[in-house]
Structure formats: C-alpha cells, structure tokens
Amino acid sequence: MDLKDHIREIPDFPKPGILFYDISTLLAHADAWQVTMGRLANAVRVHQPDLLVGIESRGFLAAAPLALKLGCGFVMCRKRGKLPGATVRHEYQLEYGTDIIEIQADAVQPGQRVVVLDDLLATGGTMAASIELLRKLGAEVTGAASIIELTFLNGRKRLDVPFTSLVQYDQ
Secondary structure (H helix, E strand, C coil): CCHHHHCEEEECCCCCCCEEEECHHHHHCHHHHHHHHHHHHHHHHCCCCCEEEEECCHHHHHHHHHHHHHCCEEEEEEECCCCCCCEEEEEEEECCEEEEEEEECCCCCCCCEEEEEEEEECCCHHHHHHHHHHHHCCCEEEEEEEEEEEHHHCHHHHCCCCEEEEEEECC
16 A cells, blocks of 8 residues: 555645645545554564654654554653653754753653654654653663655654654655
8 A cells, every 4th residue: 555645745834835744634544544553563663662752743643553552652752841740851953943842751761662753754853852852861762763754854864763764755
C-alpha cells in the first residue's frame, strides 16, 4: 500500500507558501492506519524500546498506539506549561528565536531505552531537542521515527540516532 495515497496535501496552511501534509485522512482510513502502525512497529521494534516518546501533538497519535502494540510505555514531550507536576525543560534554537519543550521529571528512568516519534520530520530541530531532553533524564535514546519526512529540509542530519520514516517527500 502506498501511504502517500492517504495523506492529504493542503496548500498555504498554516500560512501562505507552506504545503501542509495532513495525516487526518490517513488516520480515518482503517486499513491505511493499520498498515502505518505495522510498518512503524517493524521499524521501532529493532531498537528494543522500554518507552516511546511522542512529540506534541501529532506525535502522540503515532507513539501511543504503537506503544500499546509493542507492549511498552508511552511518554509525552510537550510545549512549556502543558504538563502537570515537576517537569524538566530544554530550550532550543529555532530559525528565528527559541522554543522550550518539557517532559515530566519522573517520566523516564536512567538507562531506559527510548525511541522518539513524531508525525513528520522537517528541519529536525524539535526531534533533536527532544533527544537532548531525554538524555538529560538519563535515557538511552536508541532511535527515532516519523510517518513523514521532508527530505529536502535535511532534518535527518541533525539527529545522532538511527532514524526511520515511512513516507518521504523530496520537495
């Protein structure tokens, strides 16, 4: 099955000049979603994770059901101020400015094997920052994955762990 057939392209969203790859149509198609989860499971299983970490917010849609399928835990990596309790934060550089991501302080134990997931890898900044944040907590980040990769933005080069994507767009 070609998963691209189930990903809708929306021009000029969220602003003019951006082509948005919408996985809503993939999620709504039961067979395509099942195939997506099966392919992600095969890609992630080799890293033997204890936990899957989903990046806010569409990364949750991939990581949570995949964690259930693989029999491991699920943890959220979120924007500042979105998680209750004690958190650990990481500030990182954007093209214009900075951003902050957080994880609950007790979400990951030192030495746990973790794979990071998001729906899409673009420039790689948020995924790289998530990996750094997890390492602050003592996690062993063994891999990363996404459904979609925008290969022309070279985000994969910013990651220092094995990375897998199911669908690639070259422009």
